Amino acid sequence: MSKPGGQQTDERGGASAEEVERAWTDPKLANVLYHDSEASTYDEKWSISYDERCISYARDRFAAVAGTDGWPYAKALELGCGTGFFLLNLKQAGVLDDAHVTDLSPGMVQAAIRNGTALGMDVAGRVADAEAIPYDDASFDLVVGHAVLHHIPDVELALREVLRVLRPGGRFVFAGEPSTVGDWYARRLGRLTWRLTTTVTHLPQLRERWSRPEEELAESSRAAALESVVDIHTFDPRELAATALRAGAVDVHxxxxxLTAALFGWPVRTFEAAVNPARLGWGWAMFAYRSWQRLSAIDRVLGKALPQKLFYNVLLTGTRPG
Ligand SMILES: C[S@@+](CC[C@H](N)C(=O)[O-])C[C@H]1O[C@@H](n2cnc3c(N)ncnc32)[C@H](O)[C@@H]1O
Known part of the structure; x- marks a missing residue:
């Protein structure tokens, strides 16, 4: 996942100008400022919900890489939980029971707990760096993360920490990580779509109804610039598996x-960010979602024939030796 942040954090998130300046060379601080500033609008921006659409998305991602054995896991931890998208929906899907959320961003931990409470769940939360997880050895049956590994400076260290807090035989599942090839085409398509859309929506005949206010566009550009600091890695699936093995995991997969879903999805998301949202109603949202579903079905067939590394999303699982 990649999305457009920047200096607006000193206006919205309360960070000092000095902190914002330091964030350009400190990816962890950048992650805190960026994600704190995004926490209150994150679900809307990424169309995150806690209904059947996202429950089945989370469940299917988990099952695709790790199968359904072991459900429900008794005690689960999420790293980089954001607003709780992955863990809360996995809990609703019956994948796990006792839910613990963590994130480097205090604003995100609060948002995840708030979302859990709204769903009637008892969710425990802590601010935590994935490279130094503040839980005892062998505390969890399952550790999950969605779109978090690519933000962590030392992925092998984080995976060693994951294995430490897992019980022997416990499983980890990470999903939503950008592949190196996928990130290459997604960014180029995104930039091209942004340029085309903002040019067309600034034509005099369209400007009033279709363009986004200038300050929102400027905020998106600042955000896109900070992304280059918070998005640290892309992954070759085989190299990511090798990193998990080096960290001490077994049963790594x-x-x-x-592929086609990403070639369609990235321009669509960029287009949505570039135009006046009032022009895109429910019909557009359903078109985008249904198209993504159909293309994902095609991709499942293509996945039997094409190399893993061509696809956008990388999923990783493994276990702590029993
Ligand atoms: C792209 S967001 C994904 C959020 C959520 N998992 C989702 O899929 O909607 C990445 C999250 O990872 C968090 N993060 C970044 N670096 C981290 C680290 N070193 N340890 C823990 N969380 C981190 C960020 O604060 C952010 O909330």
Whole structure:
């Protein structure tokens, strides 16, 4: 996942100008400022919900890489939980019971707990760096993360920490990580779509109804610039599996998803960010979602024939030796 942040954090998130300046060379600080500033609008921006659409998305991602054995896991931890998208929906899907959320961003931990409470769940939360997880050895049966590994400076260290907090035989599942090839085409398509859309929506005949206010476009550009600091890695699936093995995991397995769906999805998301949202109603949202579903089905067939590394999303699982 990649999305457009920047200096607006000193206006919205309360960070000092000095902190914002330091964030350009400190990826962890950048992650905190960026994600704190995004926490209150994150679900809307990424169309995150806690209904059947996202429950089945989370469940299917998990099952695609790790199968359904062991459900429900008794005690689960999420790293980089954001607003709780992955863990809360996995809990609703019956994948796990006792839910613990963590994130480097205090704003995100609060958002995840708030979302859990709204769903009637008892969710425990802590601010935590994935490279130094503040839980005892062998505390969890399952550790999950979605779109978090690519933000962590030392992925092998984080995976060693994951194995430390897992019980012997416990499983980890990471999903939503950008592949190196996928990130290459997604960014180029995104930039091209942004340029085309903002040019067309600034034509005099369209400007008033279709363009986004200038300050929102400027905020998106600042955000896109900070992304280059928070998005640290892209992954070759085989190299990511090798990193998990070096960290001490066994039963390591990767899978990948979304080729045509990503070629369609990234321009669509960029287009949505570039135009006046009032022009895109429910009909557009359903068109985008149904198209993504159909293309994902095609990608599942293509996945049997094409190399893993061509697909956008990388998923990784493994276990702590029993
Ligand atoms: C792209 S967001 C994904 C959020 C959520 N998992 C989702 O899929 O919607 C990445 C999250 O990872 C968090 N993060 C970044 N670096 C981290 C680290 N070193 N340890 C823990 N969380 C981190 C960020 O604060 C952010 O909330």
């Amino acid at each position: 990767t899978t990948t998803e979304e």
